[in-house]
Amino acid sequence: MNTGIDVVLVVILLSVLLSLASSRMMALVKIMALQGAMVSIAPLLLDEHSPLSNEGILFFQLMFLIKAALIPGLLYLAVTKVAIKREVEPIVGYHASLVVGLGLILLSAYITHHLGISLTGDAALLLIAAITTLGGGLFLMMSRTKAITQVIGYLMLENGIYLVGTALTGQSHSIYLVEFGVLLDLLVGVMIMGIILHNINRTFDDVDTAYLGQLKD
Amino acid sequence: MLEAIFFLPLLTGLLTLCLPVRSGRVVLMAVALLHLGLTGFCWLHAPAPHLPTYFGNGPAGVLVLLVISFIFVCIAPYSIFYMREQEMRSEPIFLGCMQLFLGTMSMAALADHPIVLWIAIEATTLASAPLIFINRSKKALEATWKYVLICSVGIALALLGFFFITLALDRAGIDVPLTFSALNEAARQLDPLWLRTGFIFVLIGFGTKMGLAPMHTWLPDAHSEAPSPASALLSGALLNCAFLGIYKVHCLMVLAGLGEFSGSLLIGFGLLSIAVAGIFILNQPDYKRMLAYSSIENMGVIALGIGVGGLGLYGAMLHLIHHSLLKSSLFLSAGNLVLGFGTKLVAQCGGMARLLPRTCLGFFAGFLGISGLPPFGIFVSELMILTGAIQTGHPIAAGLFIAALVLVVAGFARIATDMAFGPVREEVLVPEQTVRIVPPLALLATSVLLCVWMPEPLYETITSTIAMIGGTLHG
Numbered sequence: 001m002n003t004g005i006d007v008v009l010v011v012i013l014l015s016v017l018l019s020l021a022s023s024r025m026m027a028l029v030k031i032m033a034l035q036g037a038m039v040s041i042a043p044l045l046l047d048e049h050s051p052l053s054n055e056g057i058l059f060f061q062l063m064f065l066i067k068a069a070l071i072p073g074l075l076y077l078a079v080t081k082v083a084i085k086r087e088v089e090p091i092v093g094y095h096a097s098l099v100v101g102l103g104l105i106l107l108s109a110y111i112t113h114h115l116g117i118s119l120t121g122d123a124a125l126l127l128i129a130a131i132t133t134l135g136g137g138l139f140l141m142m143s144r145t146k147a148i149t150q151v152i153g154y155l156m157l158e159n160g161i162y163l164v165g166t167a168l169t170g171q172s173h174s175i176y177l178v179e180f181g182v183l184l185d186l187l188v189g190v191m192i193m194g195i196i197l198h199n200i201n202r203t204f205d206d207v208d209t210a211y212l213g214q215l216k217d
Numbered sequence: 218m219l220e221a222i223f224f225l226p227l228l229t230g231l232l233t234l235c236l237p238v239r240s241g242r243v244v245l246m247a248v249a250l251l252h253l254g255l256t257g258f259c260w261l262h263a264p265a266p267h268l269p270t271y272f273g274n275g276p277a278g279v280l281v282l283l284v285i286s287f288i289f290v291c292i293a294p295y296s297i298f299y300m301r302e303q304e305m306r307s308e309p310i311f312l313g314c315m316q317l318f319l320g321t322m323s324m325a326a327l328a329d330h331p332i333v334l335w336i337a338i339e340a341t342t343l344a345s346a347p348l349i350f351i352n353r354s355k356k357a358l359e360a361t362w363k364y365v366l367i368c369s370v371g372i373a374l375a376l377l378g379f380f381f382i383t384l385a386l387d388r389a390g391i392d393v394p395l396t397f398s399a400l401n402e403a404a405r406q407l408d409p410l411w412l413r414t415g416f417i418f419v420l421i422g423f424g425t426k427m428g429l430a431p432m433h434t435w436l437p438d439a440h441s442e443a444p445s446p447a448s449a450l451l452s453g454a455l456l457n458c459a460f461l462g463i464y465k466v467h468c469l470m471v472l473a474g475l476g477e478f479s480g481s482l483l484i485g486f487g488l489l490s491i492a493v494a495g496i497f498i499l500n501q502p503d504y505k506r507m508l509a510y511s512s513i514e515n516m517g518v519i520a521l522g523i524g525v526g527g528l529g530l531y532g533a534m535l536h537l538i539h540h541s542l543l544k545s546s547l548f549l550s551a552g553n554l555v556l557g558f559g560t561k562l563v564a565q566c567g568g569m570a571r572l573l574p575r576t577c578l579g580f581f582a583g584f585l586g587i588s589g590l591p592p593f594g595i596f597v598s599e600l601m602i603l604t605g606a607i608q609t610g611h612p613i614a615a616g617l618f619i620a621a622l623v624l625v626v627a628g629f630a631r632i633a634t635d636m637a638f639g640p641v642r643e644e645v646l647v648p649e650q651t652v653r654i655v656p657p658l659a660l661l662a663t664s665v666l667l668c669v670w671m672p673e674p675l676y677e678t679i680t681s682t683i684a685m686i687g688g689t690l691h692g
Contacts, residue, residue: 214356
């Protein structure tokens with residue numbers, strides 16, 4: 001067993017649980033920075049990972065920079081500028097959310113064992129962490145009222161999907177140029193969401209999604 | 218060379234963001250014409266791509282590209298004169314994002330690598346978001362937020378779907394590059410379980426973007442709140458790109474011998490979309506929302522046509538072309554109506570025939586066309602899909618299709634009568650202008666023209682698009 005990857009995966013799982021239980025917006029942003037850092041180094045610690053090419057090294061540095069610094073930085077700006085009330089304001093309470101998070105881990109383990117694909121020890125754990133992160137992100141989006149927590153939930157969902165990709169697909173397919181494109185989309189997406197958030201805050205004096213309910217049939 | 222088609226608008230789009238408004242308008246018009254020229258060149262000479270691992274000029278892609286390019290050429294002059302009538306604070310952003318939007322859509326049309334296709338489609342969401350909230354009203358903000366968030370999450374699921382398809386390739390233990398053309402050749406060897414899972418995720422993901430029910434909730438808001446030229450592009454061009462993503466994976470499924478599975482899913486989502494749209498159109502007080510629901514309905518019709526196969530495939534491709542032409546024409550006419558009357562409510566648009574006679578002509582001709590009446594193309598395509606459904610043994614789907622279409626036509630008829638007999642207004646805010654009348658009428662005329670005379674290359678491209686998965690015109 002490779003202990004490095006185990007530590008990283010455990011930190012990712014803990015970050016999901018922490019994010020579900022945290023009541024402060026700032027804490028949530030810090031957790032996302034930690035999670036982004038862990039997610040971007042996880043593929044490097046896998047056993048089957050071949051020695052990196054030059055462009056590989058560049059890509060992983062860029063990814064670390066974007067996921068662990070740039071995106072949390074943008075979120076930090078958004079929180080300081082936008083959120084007047086710094087509470088997360090959950091629809092589902094913190095303890096109940098935590099229980100949901102634990103349930104998600106169990107469910108992910110169940111799914112991973114019943115997929116019918118033989119995964120090596122590392123990849124199986126990686127897949128459990130990935131599905132939990134994915135589910136945790138979706139749950140966070142649905143169970144918090146602030147628009148900014150929806151962005152954080154979306155980022156967590158993306159982190160989960162990236163981990164699923166790392167766990168399931170062979171290294172031979174990772175073309176760094178393509179993966180960088182995905183990352184760029186994510187970055188621009190967060191920037192645009194930030195701009196809209198800013199405008200929502202200016203127009204409605206709050207970023208509560210309850211105000212966004214005028215358009216319906 | 219092929220890549221220039223999307224690189225050009227992406228570069229000029231970024232440039233326009235920092236240019237003053239006047240030169241920005243000139244650039245927009247020049248890029249629209251140049252893009253159509255490049256697309257024409259691509260059709261006639263089929264230039265080889267520089268990066269064959271990422272891009273290719275497959276028949277389905279160039280078909281969608283032509284539709285996008287043609288519609289954009291009609292919308293570009295309209296939008297310039299539309300924007301002049303409105304007090305616009307940030308017109309450079311609008312002009313720049315229009316071009317970025319064109320660039321990302323062209324990239325999606327030409328992508329051959331699944332993940333590149335994904336990147337391009339996510340980029341279309343990001344490039345079009347500023348177009349929707351350009352007015353910065355409360356409603357526009359809400360619509361943009363829903364659009365960006367729902368589509369991003371939906372499309373994220375499509376990425377997961379593509380990972381599963383990659384897994385299907387890995388499990389088969391064959392070493393081919395990850396492109397649609399290579400996957401199609403190796404389709405039979407792919408792992409069917411993961412291919413199926415992948416298709417479901419891609420269908421849900423891109424189905425969100427394409428506006429298939431029940432993932433359509435962002436669509437009526439975004440299309441009704443965006444300025445009309447942007448709505449026309451969203452409806453006439455963007456939805457086709459998302460459809461292309463689903464179509465490519467469906468082709469892969471058919472070639473892998475799983476066409477039955479993916480086809481029935483497409484039929485299910487298609488019928489549901491038509492029915493949901495029909496119900497909401499029936500009592501819709503807002504004509505732009507009504508047009509948006511009609512887009513959902515037409516996307517459902519295309520999904521149904523692809524799902525039933527045979528003659529339905531040809532019908533679906535024809536439907537795609539004519540829906541884009543008619544719907545963007547309708548949105549442009551709706552834009553004239555919004556300018557003239559300052560309202561989106563049907564009940565306050567009385568006296569349209571007297572006050573805005575030429576807009577009225579375009580609007581009602583479009584109504585006839587989109588309800589599936591001759592001489593417009595949707596009549597032909599819907600008839601083909603119906604015949605295809607019966608020929609391939611889907612009588613229940615055909616019956617439901619007819620019932621849902623009746624609902625849609627009833628909704629259109631009610632709105633037409635409301636507009637004709639509503640309380641007559643005395644004056645208009647902004648009078649009609651020839652430059653804003655010609656583009657919608659040109660789009661309508663193209664639809665009629667394509668019914669009586671289809672150019673040979675276009676016909677051949679459609680048949681080679683559908684021949685891959687066994688569709689024929691003489692099925």
